[in-house]
Amino acid sequence: MRLLNLLKIAFKAIVLNKTRTLLTMLGIIIGVASVIAMLAIGEGSKESIRSSISNMGSNMITIRPGADDRGPARGSGGDVQTLTLQNYEVLKDEATLLSYITPVVNGGGQVINGSNNWPSTMYGVNPDYLKIKVVDLQSGSMFTDAEVKSASKVAVIGQTVVDNVFPDGQDPVGQMIRFNNIPFKVIGVLEEKGENTFGQDQDDVVIAPYTTVQKRILAIDHLNQVMASAISEDDAAEAVTQVTEILRTQHKLMATEDDDFTVRSMEELISTFSSTSEMLTILLVAVASISLLIGGIGIMNIMYVSVKERTKEIGLRMAVGGKGADILVQFLIEAILISITGGILGVILGLSATVFIEKFLNWPTSVAFYSIVISFAVCAITGIFFGWYPARKASALDPITALRYE
Amino acid sequence: MTKEIIKIEDLKREFTMGTETVHALKGISFIINEGEFVTIMGSSGSGKSTMLNILGCLDQPTSGTYDIDNVSIKDLSRNELAAIRNEKIGFIFQSYNLLARTSAIENVELPLLYNSKVTSEERRERAIKALEMVGLGERLHHTPSQLSGGQQQRVAIARSLVNNPVMILADEATGNLDTRTSYEIMALFQELNQQGITITFVTHEPDIAAFSNRTIILKDGLIMQDYKNHKVLSASEQLAKLPKEEPVL
Numbered sequence: 001m002r003l004l005n006l007l008k009i010a011f012k013a014i015v016l017n018k019t020r021t022l023l024t025m026l027g028i029i030i031g032v033a034s035v036i037a038m039l040a041i042g043e044g045s046k047e048s049i050r051s052s053i054s055n056m057g058s059n060m061i062t063i064r065p066g067a068d069d070r071g072p073a074r075g076s077g078g079d080v081q082t083l084t085l086q087n088y089e090v091l092k093d094e095a096t097l098l099s100y101i102t103p104v105v106n107g108g109g110q111v112i113n114g115s116n117n118w119p120s121t122m123y124g125v126n127p128d129y130l131k132i133k134v135v136d137l138q139s140g141s142m143f144t145d146a147e148v149k150s151a152s153k154v155a156v157i158g159q160t161v162v163d164n165v166f167p168d169g170q171d172p173v174g175q176m177i178r179f180n181n182i183p184f185k186v187i188g189v190l191e192e193k194g195e196n197t198f199g200q201d202q203d204d205v206v207i208a209p210y211t212t213v214q215k216r217i218l219a220i221d222h223l224n225q226v227m228a229s230a231i232s233e234d235d236a237a238e239a240v241t242q243v244t245e246i247l248r249t250q251h252k253l254m255a256t257e258d259d260d261f262t263v264r265s266m267e268e269l270i271s272t273f274s275s276t277s278e279m280l281t282i283l284l285v286a287v288a289s290i291s292l293l294i295g296g297i298g299i300m301n302i303m304y305v306s307v308k309e310r311t312k313e314i315g316l317r318m319a320v321g322g323k324g325a326d327i328l329v330q331f332l333i334e335a336i337l338i339s340i341t342g343g344i345l346g347v348i349l350g351l352s353a354t355v356f357i358e359k360f361l362n363w364p365t366s367v368a369f370y371s372i373v374i375s376f377a378v379c380a381i382t383g384i385f386f387g388w389y390p391a392r393k394a395s396a397l398d399p400i401t402a403l404r405y406e
Numbered sequence: 407m408t409k410e411i412i413k414i415e416d417l418k419r420e421f422t423m424g425t426e427t428v429h430a431l432k433g434i435s436f437i438i439n440e441g442e443f444v445t446i447m448g449s450s451g452s453g454k455s456t457m458l459n460i461l462g463c464l465d466q467p468t469s470g471t472y473d474i475d476n477v478s479i480k481d482l483s484r485n486e487l488a489a490i491r492n493e494k495i496g497f498i499f500q501s502y503n504l505l506a507r508t509s510a511i512e513n514v515e516l517p518l519l520y521n522s523k524v525t526s527e528e529r530r531e532r533a534i535k536a537l538e539m540v541g542l543g544e545r546l547h548h549t550p551s552q553l554s555g556g557q558q559q560r561v562a563i564a565r566s567l568v569n570n571p572v573m574i575l576a577d578e579a580t581g582n583l584d585t586r587t588s589y590e591i592m593a594l595f596q597e598l599n600q601q602g603i604t605i606t607f608v609t610h611e612p613d614i615a616a617f618s619n620r621t622i623i624l625k626d627g628l629i630m631q632d633y634k635n636h637k638v639l640s641a642s643e644q645l646a647k648l649p650k651e652e653p654v655l
């Protein structure tokens with residue numbers, strides 16, 4: 001009953017000072033909204049990285065020539081030629097924790113069909129590639145081991161290539177294309193995968209037997225990469241160790257020498273990326289928290305001014321029977337109402353901003369429920385904390401001192 | 407037997423300001439019985455407000471005793487004093503002290519908001535009744551800025567009445583008002599006094615004191631005179647005798 005009255009009193013005071021209240025709230029609103037939006041951006045990019053990486057095959061293991069430079073999005077190993085077909089064959093025979101394995105050679109070039117012309121990348125692989133990349137064909141078929149052996153000029157192409165060199169909508173399967181002027185017969189089309197995390201179009205590829213690509217397109221003996229997949233996701237780390245050991249023996253490396261190749265599992269890649277985006281999230285949240293803190297200081301400031309300004313009113317309330325606790329609770333309720341209303345508006349604004357960012361800026365976002373809870377709690381706590389001090393001061397006044405205050 | 411509403415004995419109040427001590431009250435004793443209408447007079451700085459603030463439990467004496475309605479306030483806590491102010495005392499200020507931008511009825515309801523025994527319907531009812539008593543039944547929802555000084559003071563009086571206090575304390579309640587309005591307010595006080603409410607009224611003006619049945623005159627923190635007024639004037643009659651306001655041409 002008494003609390004209800006105090007709630008009424010506090011509410012009335014807020015309504016009487018609409019503009020000031022709104023300005024105070026603005027700090028809280030912006031603080032809470034930015035915490036939520038920033039966390040949503042952070043979480044969103046983390047999630048999209050994770051999902052698109054595991055989309056690429058979560059068991060996947062990549063072996064590149066050259067020492068580990070910890071750069072996540074490295075090219076094809078540059079000029080380093082330490083990875084050979086022989087390495088691949090030994091791995092294929094000896095690495096028991098791998099279920100699929102393919103050599104990879106790749107090179108850029110023009111795909112031509114009649115007058116249609118499209119720059120793309122050709123990947124020379126074996127049929128295991130589809131299993132490793134977890135990708136299917138939407139039409140036609142994959143080339144066979146026999147075709148690899150005979151270095152046949154057959155190719156499987158991605159949707160982007162189809163769209164650009166077969167713009168009339170004809171079925172590409174069975175058609176001839178030319179890649180860097182070498183004719184290839186299209187025997188299949190990959191299902192669409194869209195862009196990966198790094199913004200790379202996964203459908204802008206031409207896949208052909210690695211033998212063909214090595215000999216006819218690139219004229220090289222070494223491999224750009226070996227891709228494999230572990231027998232299970234749990235075995236990925238173990239498989240990395242196994243592959244490393246086999247390759248070290250192959251390359252006759254001494255115990256003191258560093259690896260001249262890099263073996264990475266997807267898990268590792270995911271964590272590298274996650275930690276990068278985590279850093280980003282922490283940074284964003286730090287900035288947002290500062291604005292939340294400033295919002296809290298705003299509340300304290302306004303409550304402080306409010307108490308000063310309303311000292312006479314406090315005196316009157318005491319003169320007609322308001323107890324110190326009543327005054328304290330009234331001002332505390334005011335502070336809490338301001339911060340909670342600000343918090344609610346902040347959550348709404350933060351969620352709208354998130355939707356906006358997702359829709360119009362095409363940034364992946366993911367609103368974490370905990371971010372709502374945390375920012376809301378922080379703003380309620382700042383409200384109570386920053387409201388308490390001036391309220392405490394007000395309640396300790398003597399009625400006559402307060403009444404005489406000018 | 408008459409009931410003692412106020413009983414003070416050797417009341418002293420000192421203010422210390424740095425090294426200086428101001429002796430505002432130097433030992434005052436008197437008793438005010440139920441139903442009395444007492445005016446307190448004295449020159450400026452004689453200690454009238456200081457004394458009234460103590461009587462209203464807004465301030466504490468430095469020494470001496472004060473019993474209100476037979477309760478000694480000496481040993482009461484801050485909260486108990488607040489309850490006394492809420493339930494036993496109606497205080498009226500020279501400067502009205504109404505809440506700005508707040509309607510008359512809400513201003514009058516204020517003391518009841520701090521009394522948890524009063525329900526919200528009862529609160530509204532009593533506030534309306536109090537405002538009707540002071541003749542503002544038609545002005546319930548006007549805010550102070552929409553009321554004249556006299557009307558604002560009436561709202562303040564209604565606020566002091568709403569808790570059914572045992573006494574009303576007024577510090578120069580007519581000090582900001584013209585003669586006519588002052589007389590109107592005094593007529594109202596006389597009416598309330600007739601209904602049995604004890605009134606203690608601080609004023610500068612002897613003509614106002616003539617409406618009370620007892621006058622205490624302070625000088626330099628001491629009682630100089632304390633006398634019964636045997637020829638109490640009726641404020642409403644005096645009001646009728648005032649020259650009519652000249653019509654504005």
Ligand SMILES: Nc1ncnc2c1ncn2[C@@H]1O[C@H](COP(=O)(O)OP(=O)(O)OP(=O)(O)O)[C@@H](O)[C@H]1O
Pocket residue numbers: 421422423428429430448449450451452453454455456457
């Ligand atoms: N809070 C205070 N601090 C210091 N001195 C005070 C305080 N309140 C009152 N006094 C002093 O006490 C004395 C009595 O003051 P008080 O206000 O009671 O006079 P008063 O009779 O009401 O005068 P007035 O008719 O002008 O209102 C004065 O000398 C005044 O300066």
Ligand SMILES: [Mg+2]
Pocket residue numbers: 454455456577
């Ligand atoms: Mg005074």
